[in-house]
Amino acid sequence: VAGCGGGDQGRDPILGLPAATLVNIAVTPASATIALGTTQQFVATAVYSDGSAQDVSTKSAWTSAAPMVATVTAASGNASALSQGSAVISASFNGKTGTATLTVSPPSLMSLAITPPAVTLFAGETRQLAATATYSDGSAVDVTTQSQFTSANTAAVRSTSGGAITGV
8 A cells, every 4th residue: 555655645435436425314114003002113224325225223313203192212213102193203313314104093902801711501501701802002891792702512502692601
């Protein structure tokens, strides 16, 4: 290197080409809908003037414009749904900001439990079952009166509306 003048003599790096500059930040997904009580991972990608791109999710500062609807982990871009509505999620990196829209829908049904889980019946004996729905926001709701109960073996057990079962 010393034999050819000691370096690039003040020229831009890489054979005299100008350094790539940051053009924008793209946040993906650009829009997402999630159920109340769930999360959404966003990704921030830095797009440069030379066409290259780099994942800068963990290097970006993340914010939510509606923290009552959704919060976002400042260092990772993982958003948590807190209430129904919409929130603009932003990622800022090196003076550029990209955004995405997060819509929070009602909680989704995660499981349905029947209690008691096992019943022994004599012929003619009737028992009441209960159905409990658990949702993505952690809530549990008695849905017995809204549920349809059926028997896999109608010769042994007959079900009626409202969760009552009778031994045959």
